Amino acid sequence: MYRRTSRGLLALIIIIIIIIVAGVYLYYAQSSNPNIQTVINNSTNQSLANNTSIGNNSTNVTSATTISIQNMTFNPNKITIGSGTNIQWINNDNAQHQIVSDTGAFQSNILNPGDSYNFFFAKTGIYGYHDALNPTITGTIIVQ
Incomplete structure (x- = not known):
């Protein structure tokens, strides 16, 4: 039971990190355009x-x-x-x-x-x- 919960938590943390990294990338990609x-x-x-x-x-x-x-x-x-x-x-x-x-x-x-x-x-x-x-x-x- 503990392993199943920790895998789910680990997967959730990885998804959150991916979302944060993608958001930061999009923010800087848009804000760095001087045109x-x-x-x-x-x-x-x-x-x-x-x-x-x-x-x-x-x-x-x-x-x-x-x-x-x-x-x-x-x-x-x-x-x-x-x-x-x-x-x-x-x-x-x-x-x-x-x-x-x-x-x-x-x-x-x-x-x-x-x-x-x-x-x-x-x-x-x-x-x-x-x-x-x-x-x-x-x-x-x-x-x-």
Whole structure:
């Protein structure tokens, strides 16, 4: 009787250890991903979104670049950057805008005048995007 109880207890302890190790692994795997996109609403100065971007787990951000939305255009509307670059779009226009990747790789919330949107480009490629509220406004980001 004692052996049967001790085997059951040992099995239970092993299962609990496995669950703890798996939980710790998942926690660190998710929290170590620096590929984060955020939308900043300047009128309330708070984060509206915090989602994982595309790419690898590189922690080296090589630079940051700003794209202005003004006079119903992206300026610049075509840009070449290195992987590991953060792009910040700032709505300097008098209208609302929403940045959307042509392939679904990223999408901002609706940006009111003064709001900004950031996206970290960790993976090389060509990223076409447009304004969902004004589809004739387009841009291209080439990541090398």
